[in-house]
Amino acid sequence: MEKTTLAFEIGTEELPAFDLHAATEQLPRLVSEALASARVPFDEVKAYSTPRRLIAIVEGVPERTEATVEQFRGPAAKIAFDAEGNPTKAAAGFARGKGVDVSALERRDEGGVEYVYAVKETPAADVAALLPEVLEGVIASISWPKSCRWGTTSQYFSRPVRWIVAMLGEVVVPVRFAGLEAGNETRGHRFLAPGPHAVAHADQLIDTLRNAYVVVTEQEREESIRAQVAEAEKACGLVAELPAKTLAEVVNLSEYPTVMVGEFDELFLAVPKEIIVDAMLVHQRYFPLFNADGSLANKFLITSNGNPEFEANIVDGNQRVVAARLYDAKFFYDEDLKAPLESYVEHLDEVVFQEKLGTTLAKTKRIVKLVEHLCAAAGLEGQEKADALRAAYLCKADLVTGAVVEFTSVQGIMGSYYAKAAGETDVVAGAIADHYRPRFSGDATPATRVGKAVAFADKLDTICGLFAVDQAPTGSSDPFALRRSALGIVAMLTGDEALQVELVPAIDASLAAYAADGIEFDAAAVREQVIEFFITRTKVMVRDGGSSADAIDAVLAAGVREPLEFVNRVHALEHARQEAPETFADLAIAYARANNLRDAALGCDYDESLLSEVEHALACAVVQAEGRVACALDADDYPEALAELAALRKPVDLFFEKVMVMDEDAALRENRLRILNRFVDVFARVADFGLLVK
Amino acid sequence: MSHAAKPDALSFQDIILTLQRYWADLGCVVLQPYDNEVGAGTNAPATTLRSLGPDTWRTCYVQGCRRPTDGRYGENPNRTQFYYQFQVLMKPSPDDIQELYLGSLRAIGIDTDKHDVRFVEDDWESPTLGAWGLGWEVWIDGMEVTQFTYFQQVGGFECSPVPVEIAYGLERLTMYIQGVDSMFDIVWSRGKDGLVFTYGDVYLENERQYSRYNFEVADTDFLFQEFNDREAECLRTLEAGLPLPAYDSVLKCCHAFNLLDARGVISATERMGYILRVRTIAKACCASYMEHVVGVKPEADSKEA
Numbered sequence: 001m002e003k004t005t006l007a008f009e010i011g012t013e014e015l016p017a018f019d020l021h022a023a024t025e026q027l028p029r030l031v032s033e034a035l036a037s038a039r040v041p042f043d044e045v046k047a048y049s050t051p052r053r054l055i056a057i058v059e060g061v062p063e064r065t066e067a068t069v070e071q072f073r074g075p076a077a078k079i080a081f082d083a084e085g086n087p088t089k090a091a092a093g094f095a096r097g098k099g100v101d102v103s104a105l106e107r108r109d110e111g112g113v114e115y116v117y118a119v120k121e122t123p124a125a126d127v128a129a130l131l132p133e134v135l136e137g138v139i140a141s142i143s144w145p146k147s148c149r150w151g152t153t154s155q156y157f158s159r160p161v162r163w164i165v166a167m168l169g170e171v172v173v174p175v176r177f178a179g180l181e182a183g184n185e186t187r188g189h190r191f192l193a194p195g196p197h198a199v200a201h202a203d204q205l206i207d208t209l210r211n212a213y214v215v216v217t218e219q220e221r222e223e224s225i226r227a228q229v230a231e232a233e234k235a236c237g238l239v240a241e242l243p244a245k246t247l248a249e250v251v252n253l254s255e256y257p258t259v260m261v262g263e264f265d266e267l268f269l270a271v272p273k274e275i276i277v278d279a280m281l282v283h284q285r286y287f288p289l290f291n292a293d294g295s296l297a298n299k300f301l302i303t304s305n306g307n308p309e310f311e312a313n314i315v316d317g318n319q320r321v322v323a324a325r326l327y328d329a330k331f332f333y334d335e336d337l338k339a340p341l342e343s344y345v346e347h348l349d350e351v352v353f354q355e356k357l358g359t360t361l362a363k364t365k366r367i368v369k370l371v372e373h374l375c376a377a378a379g380l381e382g383q384e385k386a387d388a389l390r391a392a393y394l395c396k397a398d399l400v401t402g403a404v405v406e407f408t409s410v411q412g413i414m415g416s417y418y419a420k421a422a423g424e425t426d427v428v429a430g431a432i433a434d435h436y437r438p439r440f441s442g443d444a445t446p447a448t449r450v451g452k453a454v455a456f457a458d459k460l461d462t463i464c465g466l467f468a469v470d471q472a473p474t475g476s477s478d479p480f481a482l483r484r485s486a487l488g489i490v491a492m493l494t495g496d497e498a499l500q501v502e503l504v505p506a507i508d509a510s511l512a513a514y515a516a517d518g519i520e521f522d523a524a525a526v527r528e529q530v531i532e533f534f535i536t537r538t539k540v541m542v543r544d545g546g547s548s549a550d551a552i553d554a555v556l557a558a559g560v561r562e563p564l565e566f567v568n569r570v571h572a573l574e575h576a577r578q579e580a581p582e583t584f585a586d587l588a589i590a591y592a593r594a595n596n597l598r599d600a601a602l603g604c605d606y607d608e609s610l611l612s613e614v615e616h617a618l619a620c621a622v623v624q625a626e627g628r629v630a631c632a633l634d635a636d637d638y639p640e641a642l643a644e645l646a647a648l649r650k651p652v653d654l655f656f657e658k659v660m661v662m663d664e665d666a667a668l669r670e671n672r673l674r675i676l677n678r679f680v681d682v683f684a685r686v687a688d689f690g691l692l693v694k
Numbered sequence: 695m696s697h698a699a700k701p702d703a704l705s706f707q708d709i710i711l712t713l714q715r716y717w718a719d720l721g722c723v724v725l726q727p728y729d730n731e732v733g734a735g736t737n738a739p740a741t742t743l744r745s746l747g748p749d750t751w752r753t754c755y756v757q758g759c760r761r762p763t764d765g766r767y768g769e770n771p772n773r774t775q776f777y778y779q780f781q782v783l784m785k786p787s788p789d790d791i792q793e794l795y796l797g798s799l800r801a802i803g804i805d806t807d808k809h810d811v812r813f814v815e816d817d818w819e820s821p822t823l824g825a826w827g828l829g830w831e832v833w834i835d836g837m838e839v840t841q842f843t844y845f846q847q848v849g850g851f852e853c854s855p856v857p858v859e860i861a862y863g864l865e866r867l868t869m870y871i872q873g874v875d876s877m878f879d880i881v882w883s884r885g886k887d888g889l890v891f892t893y894g895d896v897y898l899e900n901e902r903q904y905s906r907y908n909f910e911v912a913d914t915d916f917l918f919q920e921f922n923d924r925e926a927e928c929l930r931t932l933e934a935g936l937p938l939p940a941y942d943s944v945l946k947c948c949h950a951f952n953l954l955d956a957r958g959v960i961s962a963t964e965r966m967g968y969i970l971r972v973r974t975i976a977k978a979c980c981a982s983y984m985e986h987v988v989g990v991k992p993e994a995d996s997k998e999a
Contacts, residue, residue, distance in 0.1 A: 013792055014830060016815035051813075146817065148828040150844050151786045152855040159828065160844070162789065191807050253814060284836055285814075302836065306810030314810045317835025320875065324772045331770055350958040355967060400958075479966065 003043070004169035006058040007202035008135055009186055011163035014051045017252035019158050023142050024049040024218060030141050031056045034134045039065045040127050048206065048216040050255045052190065055216070056138070057206065061168065067124040072098050077107050077114035091116060131173045135166055139177050153178040163187060167202040188212025189255050192307055213256040221251045225303055228259035229287065236261060238289040238297050246281050253285065254305030262286070262319045266298045268326040274413045275329045275403065282409070284321065332402035333414075340422035341415065344397040351399060356469040357519060360396050363461060366513040368392045370457035373509040377501040380449060384427075388450045391431035394419060395454050398432070412436045427451075438488045445492050452492050452499045456506070459485035464510040467530050468521040486537040490563045494538075503534060504561050531561055538563040542570050550691050551577070557688030569638045573687055576642045583646050584692065590652040591689035594676040597661060604681060606674040610667065614651075614658045619675050621651040625682050633685055641686050652679060699872040699881045706868050706882040706893060709802050710756055713780050713862070716801045717754040720794060722782065725755035730942055731949040734759050735781030735861050739941050742823060745785065745848045745857045746980060747988035754782045756864070760949065762956035765905035768898045771876030772866075775904050775956075776897070780862040786855030787844060795832070795842065795860055803871055810835050818843045822948060822972040824850040824980070827859070839867045849980020851992070865893070908956040917957075921950040921968070928975045937982035944976045 008031070015023070027047040035042055035058065043060025072094075074080060080091035087095075087102045095102040098118040106117045139157070147156035155178040166173035166182035175182040185196035186205060192213035199205050206216055215221045225247070229240050250257070268276065273296040280286040280300055287301040302318045304311075348361035357363070371392040375385045398404045398415030407414075416433035420426070427450050434446035435454040446452045463482050466472065473482050492499050507530050511523055535556070542552055547570045555569045577584040611619060625644045632640035661676070663669045683689055704712060714724050728738035735741060735757035744751045757779050765775030788794060792813070796806050804811075813830035818841065820826070829843035841861040845853045865877045874880055878894030928943035951968050954960050960968065981992045 014813035014815070019815075146828060148844055149846060149854075150856050150858070151789060154854075160787075160789075191811065253812060286836075304810040305812055306835075307807060310808040313808055314835050317809065317837060317870070320870075321836040323875070328770060328772060331766075347958075352960065352964050355964050 003060045003062050005202040006042075006061045006131070006173075007055070007165060007167045007199070007205040008058070008138070008173075008175075009053050009055045009163075009165035009205060010139060010157075010161055011053050011165070011187060012157065012161050013159045015054075015158050015252075017051070017249040019144055019146075020049055020051060020054075020252045021218065021248060023054055023144070023158070026142055027054055027056055027138075030138050031058060034138050034141070035061075038130045038134045039068070039122065039125075040130060040134065041065070049218060049252075050214055050216060050221075051252055052187070052255060053214075054142075055205070057202070061127060063127055064124045065122075065127060065130070068122045070120045070122075072118045072120070074098075074105065074116040074118060077116055080105070080116040094118065128168050128171060128173060131166070131168060132175050135173065135175045135182075136177055139175075151179070163196075165199060165205060167199065167205070170201050186212075189214055189305075192256060215256055218251050221254070221257055222247065225251065225257050225259060228257070229301060232259055232261050232301055233289075236289060236297075236299055238291060238299060240287045240289050240301055241277075242287055243281060246285055246287070250285050250287075250303045254303060256305060258304045258306070258308045258311070260302045260304055260311050260315050260318075261299055262302050262315050262322065263299050264319065264322045264326055268323075268330055269296060269298055271326065271330045271333050272410070272414065272417050274410050275333070275407055276326060278407060278409055279325045279329065280322070283325065284318075286318075286322070328406065329403065332406055336398075336401040336403055336414070336418060337421055341394055341397050341418040341424070342422065344400050344418075345393065347400040348396055354465065354469070354471070357465045357514075358517060360399060362517055363465075364393060364396050366461050366510070366517065367395065367454065367457045369513045370461060370506065370510055371453050373506060374453045374456060374499070374501055377505065378449065378453065378499055380453065383425075384450060387425055387427040387431065388453045390424065391428045391435070391450055391454045392457060394424065394428065395432050395435045395458060438491055441484070441487065445488070445495055449497075449499065456489055456492055456499060456501075457510075459489050460506055460510050461513070463489075463533070464507060464526070464530055465514060465519070467533070468511065468514055468519055468526050472529065472533065482533075483537060486534055487541060490534065490538050490541055493562075493564050494567045498564070502562055503564075504531060507531065534563055535560065535566060538566050542567055547571070547574055551687075554687040554689060554691040557691060558684060558686050565636070565638075569687070572639045572642060576639060576646065577692070580646060583649050584689075586653060587646065587649045588689045588692040590649070590656060591680065591683060593656060594652070594680050595690050597673060597676055598680050599670075599673050600677065602670050602673050602677060604674055604678040606671050606678070607667075610671045611675075612659065614654050615672065615675060618648075618651040618655040618679065621648055622675065622679050622682055626678075629682055629686060638686075645683060645686060645689075648679070648682070697873050697875055697879075699874050699879065703872040703881075704803055704868075705884050706864070706880050709868055709871065710778075710780065710864065712802050713798060714754060714756075716798050717752075717782050720752070720784075722752040722754040722784070725753050727755060727757050730945045731760050732757060732945055733761055733948060733952060735779040736820065736825075736859060737823070737945060737948065738781070739938060741781060741783045741857075741859060742825070742848060742976075743937065743941060743980065743983045743987075745783065745845050745853055746851055746983055747990070748854065749785075749988075751783065751785045751857070754780065757781050760952065762904075762908035762952045765901065765908050765956070767905040768878070768901035771878065774865075774877065774897070774901050775908055776900060777877075778864040780864050782860040782862075783857055785853075785857035787858035791858050791860075792842075795840070799834075802867070804834065813842065816841065821969050822976060823848060824973050824977045829858075834870060837866060837870055839863055839870065849977045849983075851980060851984060908953060909958075912953050912957055914954060914957050914959050917950045917954050921947050921954070921971075924950065925971060925975060928979070932975075932978055932982050935982065935986050937979045937986060940975075940982065941979045944972065944979055947972050947975065 024047050028045040031045045041062060042058045046057045048055040074094040075090050080088055082088055092102050095105055095118060098120055100118045100120055107114050108117050144158040148159055149156055150160040161178055164175055164180050164182035165186050166175040167184055172184050173182060184199050186199055187195040188197055189212055197208050197212055199208050209216050233240055277288050280288050289297045289299045291297050304314050306314050348364055349359045351360040353360045353363045368389060371388050375388055380388055398411060398418060401414060403414045404411045412433045416429040419429040419432050427448055431451035431454050434451035435458055437443055437446050437455055446455045462480055463485055466480055466482060511527060539552055551570050551573045555573060560566045625648055628644045629641045661672045718724050725740055732738055738757055740753050758776060759779055760776055762775050764773050766773045799806055812833045814833055816831040818827045825848040827843040827845040831838045832840040832842055843859045845857045868880050872881060878898055880893035882891045882893050882896055884890050924943045924946040928940045931940035984990050984992050
């Protein structure tokens with residue numbers, strides 16, 4: 001049968017860059033599935049996209065689908081038909097399920113038993129007739145993060161759809177969507193070759209667009225941009241920074257990208273480069289250029305969608321935009337530098353941290369107190385302690401500086417510049433910049449112990465305060481990002497170069513600082529909630545780190561308050577289990593049995609005189625383990641505690657093998673239960689082994 | 695780096711007059727600025743309230759916008775606490791609205807073929823109005839000159855049909871057209887006898903005085919009280935079934951809030967609280983408008999979210 005090409009273009013107003021990328025990735029699958037479910041064969045689906053269009057080109061589409069006969073075996077005839085030979089509900093259901101009439105069911109004998117069969121014949125169909133519904137389904141099935149309605153239509157799409165091209169070979173497929181009907185006219189680049197351009201054959205759609213200044217794939221546009229950037233780098237003798245996110249966006253902000261070089265006044269290089277780079281990348285989607293020594297150059301790269309003939313116009317306009325933005329930045333920066341960073345601290349009393357928790361100045365003072373506690377706990381002394389206290393005092397000061405009010409993303413970084421300008425030490429400046437770290441999952445923790453102490457105190461103060469006024473995160477609502485803050489603290493407690501402090505005393509110190517500020521709350525209840533919150537966050541972190549759920553639950557069941565201890569215990573338990581899988585499997589079974597039989601009412605005081613040899617052996621082992629486990633835990637040696645428990649495997653296995661616990665003699669029975677009670681109790685502080693049973 | 699205005703470029707007021715003529719020809723009612731403080735043209739009732747309901751509506755108007763925190767004492771060439779938007783609202787959105795918009799740029803002297811005009815995703819959300827829409831900021835050679843939005847919801851109600859809003863930043867656009875680097879150098883008017891008034895002649899003193907007032911002088915106790923009083927007045931007016939005058943109180947609350955913000959007495963958390971309070975009364979006005987003007991009694995659940 002003769003095959004042809006199907007061309008399908010959804011023409012739109014400008015689609016959001018990242019949503020467009022996601023849709024481009026969905027499109028081949030959606031088209032393939034829609035064709036397959038309509039039994040339309042094809043060779044290959046290729047997707048193309050630009051900000052104004054999504055295109056699927058399907059090659060090797062025949063004119064007609066193939067006729068098919070499908071046979072389905074249903075229930076036995078005696079179930080499908082009643083005594084009078086009428087079809088039962090079972091038969092009707094089966095027929096409906098297969099899409100045939102119940103009267104069309106056939107009976108066939110199979111080795112003496114009769115079954116009903118549904119035979120479904122699908123005749124060959126005109127592909128052209130099937131396609132409108134198929135393609136309309138494709139439009140509707142693209143999923144968008146946000147969908148738009150427009151005009152009087154009730155259909156949704158990422159942005160308004162303005163034209164549709166749908167052609168099977170030379171024939172238009174009358175796809176309808178949102179008041180439009182597909183035709184054979186596409187449109188070119190919005191300004192360079194708007195069209196409309198008639199397409200004679202589906203095979204020609206892509207070439208028609210290429211001739212109309214449309215670079216039709218993300219990949220081609222990216223290659224073109226990279227090549228032009230390389231050329232510009234060479235011409236300027238500079239190196240461009242192309243962050244993946246900005247590049248991905250720029251690729252989908254033009255149909256015909258031209259890279260142009262812009263320039264700004266060198267005097268703006270006096271402004272911290274973070275602000276300039278932020279303004280360029282985030283606000284303008286320019287690529288900044290750097291000198292060989294890594295310093296920022298006063299040139300940048302524009303990726304234009306305009307006519308390259310008018311480069312001078314376009315560059316001039318962009319340069320003026322940059323100048324305006326940098327003027328603003330420099331204005332703030334110069335103003336801010338007129339006073340030392342320290343002088344901004346007192347203005348923090350004009351910024352409320354939280355309605356019920358007072359001002360950011362009050363917060364700053366609590367951070368200082370908490371850092372004092374952390375210094376003592378972690379052994380920071382001398383200059384390190386002095387730096388930590390100073391950084392704590394200054395860490396929020398930049399929030400009231402003009403540059404940060406304007407460019408909020410550079411909070412901390414500006415504080416660090418202002419600190420250096422005011423003669424603070426490098427460590428203090430670094431800690432101010434770092435104290436917002438880690439800012440996202442996977443971000444580094446602050447570089448120095450001083451930075452960690454300030455970051456820790458700031459985050460813990462926020463968590464404790466919001467819990468104290470009943471503003472803990474609920475469901476998806478976590479406006480203060482307390483979960484992320486908690487994970488940050490856990491990372492500083494458990495990661496490399498961890499801050500060697502305990503969390504619970506720090507929580508107590510933080511809550512005490514709030515109490516001293518006159519904030520009223522139920523200290524004991526909040527303390528428990530905060531500890532629980534941290535344990536829950538740690539659990540999530542450990543689980544994401546690949547530890548198994550049963551080990552985590554087993555450790556949690558034994559009660560653990562410190563994230564570091566929690567992490568270490570889970571790792572130790574997993575390690576021990578890996579080293580001796582049989583021992584642990586056995587022990588878990590024995591523990592589970594003992595725990596099931598356990599009768600707390602009987603207590604643990606067994607009568608030694610009633611013990612058999614095997615019972616005695618277990619009792620001795622349990623008593624010995626009690627002492628050693630306690631010692632090991634007191635010494636924070638969890639692996640040793642596990643090893644002690646592992647040593648109980650033999651005596652307890654033997655006990656269950658030789659001893660009939662539920663003896664008819666009540667005295668013997670209860671005595672045995674008392675031993676088991678005591679056996680179970682040994683585990684209590686280590687892990688609930690019952691949860692380790694596979 | 696100061697450039698004199700291009701002599702052949704339209705004056706500020708000619709740009710306004712041209713845009714008014716252009717959109718008037720497309721069936722828009724040319725309104726005059728709303729006589730109440732608003733933070734954006736969107737907040738004027740001709741947009742907010744008239745976006746609701748099934749009736750066709752087309753309007754365009756200049757709106758002076760107050761954003762107290764943007765004041766720079768007249769020392770920043772690009773930023774002021776008071777500026778003008780040119781607002782277009784068409785309901786339902788016409789199919790060729792992007793072309794119509796580009797036509798308006800050409801009408802005021804921007805040859806769109808010789809520049810890089812782009813529609814860059816910028817979804818709009820107004821937490822205080824319980825409103826959101828999808829659209830773009832329009833860039834000309836990297837300069838954002840217009841917000842272009844298909845309203846999806848206003849006051850928590852689905853917009854049907856969908857209005858499109860086009861909000862031109864008049865000063866930026868004029869700076870671009872006249873080729874000046876400071877807003878205050880914009881030629882506002884040019885008489886036949888050659889007499890020129892600049893934007894600075896008209897507004898520089900305003901910027902100095904209002905910046906001081908907004909940042910240093912405004913009485914915060916008075917403003918907190920005003921916020922509370924206006925909130926109560928809004929609710930009282932709504933009880934009388936009068937969404938239009940009630941909405942004026944919403945605008946007064948918004949402005950009091952913005953001034954308090956400029957005075958630096960509202961924190962991140964408090965901000966949420968105030969926004970919620972404004973949103974509550976704004977949505978109540980929209981609900982009342984739906985009931986008393988559109989004639990649709992809102993269902994209980996549509997008041998949510």
